[in-house]
Amino acid sequence: MSNGTFKLRVAVDQDVCVGAGLCVLSTAEVFDQRDEDGVVKLLQTEPDEALYEKVLGAARKCPSKAIKVEKLTDDAAQGSGSERAAQCGRDRRRGSGGLAGRGLAARRRLRR
């Protein structure tokens, strides 16, 4: 479903998921966990845009940054590009500006 303004695209990296389940608790419409090991399962790759804030929140809270959210504009949905709303995963953690790194740095500053 789309209201013509944007389309939501979600991906997960099962290789980095630690099975914490926070995504399932917050957004069970989109995420589930495998019975055998708790690793995330994606129920919808293109959920309704009404779920955008919830999905983005799940991506931000994911401890392993295994969730990627893209907000595609009408032009992008037709193949000319996309606005990346949240890029998570191994590549992000390797970089110098990852959210996980900043969170850790902030926590360390608070402990001092």
Ligand code: SF4
């Ligand atoms: S919140 Fe992240 S680590 Fe936890 S189950 Fe979901 S994708 Fe995996």
